[in-house]
Amino acid sequence: MCLEWAGDQDWDRIKGYAKEHGPEVLLWSRVSKLLLGGEMGVESVLTTASQYGSVEMVKLILDAGFDNKEAMYSAADLSMRKSDNSTILRLLLEHGLDPNMDLRIEGVMKCSSNLLVLATGRGHIDNAIALLDHGANVNKVMVDRDGEVASPLEIAMGYGAHDIFRLFLARGAIATTNDVDNLLSICFEACKGERPKLSRDVAIKMFATFLHLGKPDSDVVQDKFNSYLPSIRDPTITNITKHYLQGRPFCCFVCEALTAKSRNKLLICPCRTVAYCSKECQIKHWKKHKVLCTGPLNERGESEAMVKKRPKTGKGMKGGGADVGVAEGADVGVAEGADVGVAEGADVGVAEGAGAKGKNGKKGKKGKKGRGKKK
Numbered sequence: 320m321c322l323e324w325a326g327d328q329d330w331d332r333i334k335g336y337a338k339e340h341g342p343e344v345l346l347w348s349r350v351s352k353l354l355l356g357g358e359m360g361v362e363s364v365l366t367t368a369s370q371y372g373s374v375e376m377v378k379l380i381l382d383a384g385f386d387n388k389e390a391m392y393s394a395a396d397l398s399m400r401k402s403d404n405s406t407i408l409r410l411l412l413e414h415g416l417d418p419n420m421d422l423r424i425e426g427v428m429k430c431s432s433n434l435l436v437l438a439t440g441r442g443h444i445d446n447a448i449a450l451l452d453h454g455a456n457v458n459k460v461m462v463d464r465d466g467e468v469a470s471p472l473e474i475a476m477g478y479g480a481h482d483i484f485r486l487f488l489a490r491g492a493i494a495t496t497n498d499v500d501n502l503l504s505i506c507f508e509a510c511k512g513e514r515p516k517l518s519r520d521v522a523i524k525m526f527a528t529f530l531h532l533g534k535p536d537s538d539v540v541q542d543k544f545n546s547y548l549p550s551i552r553d554p555t556i557t558n559i560t561k562h563y564l565q566g567r568p569f570c571c572f573v574c575e576a577l578t579a580k581s582r583n584k585l586l587i588c589p590c591r592t593v594a595y596c597s598k599e600c601q602i603k604h605w606k607k608h609k610v611l612c613t614g615p616l617n618e619r620g621e622s623e624a625m626v627k628k629r630p631k632t633g634k635g636m637k638g639g640g641a642d643v644g645v646a647e648g649a650d651v652g653v654a655e656g657a658d659v660g661v662a663e664g665a666d667v668g669v670a671e672g673a674g675a676k677g678k679n680g681k682k683g684k685k686g687k688k689g690r691g692k693k694k
């Protein structure tokens with residue numbers, strides 16, 4: 320009965336009924352096929368209230384002691400479908416909903432995802448943050464109907480949800496070998512226009528973010544990259560990858576932009592380990608970088624500190640002291656004249672020697688076997 324009233328959003332009537340007959344009347348639930356787009360779900364006043372976004376009702380029901388976990392999962396799902404407002408989701412989590420619950424594994428319905436995946440698929444970052452705040456595992460993979468495994472990172476990439484992707488990396492997502500492979504594959508597909516939900520532009524930005532924040536193992540990146548035929552590799556992705564593997568800056572250290580705001584080239588700090596898209600980003604980062612910045616390098620690629628450390632053999636160490644002394648004087652604006660805008664590291668987007676050949680030495684023979692690679 321209450322359920323019918325809930326369908327009509329007649330919350331006052333339900334409240335009155337609960338007052339008269341005790342709050343237990345709010346706890347009723349049953350498994351139903353009607354919910355969740357034809358999937359099995361659990362029907363209850365709670366799920367309906369969540370679906371319609373009635374925070375007050377949800378709170379009332381939870382406070383009455385509602386604890387059917389499957390219904391709470393369904394309620395969370397429905398609330399997340401509606402919007403990125405995480406109020407109801409947070410209430411559910413505070414009342415015992417397990418953020419890592421997987422409804423398929425629990426055997427209630429054949430849904431293949433967990434809540435974090437659902438939030439990601441909808442591009443709802445607020446929901447995702449709520450889940451992570453309550454202990455959702457950012458590395459928990461989901462297994463779909465065909466037994467394919469996908470990580471939250473991969474799903475965020477597939478949906479082009481850049482902000483959520485960045486959030487996951489910031490919250491400790493660790494890129495597995497599988498991730499590196501899948502993300503590359505998704506990027507290459509997107510670059511060829513084969514991904515309706517992911518444009519080439521966004522794919523490239525996300526890939527830069529991935530390397531910058533995720534810091535995947537270089538050997539794995541190299542190996543997986545090489546496993547794609549040169550004809551499949553996008554030149555920009557190739558460039559970014561190349562620079563990453565060589566330890567060169569490839570994007571703005573702060574905002575992950577690939578080019579400087581006013582010019583094409585990134586502004587590289589004289590120490591040549593970080594680059595920025597703008598003075599603003601550089602200033603933002605300077606407090607942290609100051610500690611690590613070695614100042615300008617001499618023509619041998621040595622910093623002042625390295626020169627000082629070098630065993631003194633008397634003469635023959637030209638170029639040592641030369642342009643030293645910047646490190647301290649540098650405070651904020653570092654790179655003023657110096658190397659700003661040099662950035663050989665930065666000509667992202669050009670096509671140049673795209674293929675794996677640019678990868679000098681290291682890869683030797685094993686590189687070339689490029690197979691077509693899964694699709």
Ligand SMILES: [Zn+2]
Binds near residue numbers: 573574575595596
């Ligand atoms: Zn920037």
Ligand SMILES: [Zn+2]
Binds near residue numbers: 589592593612
């Ligand atoms: Zn520096």
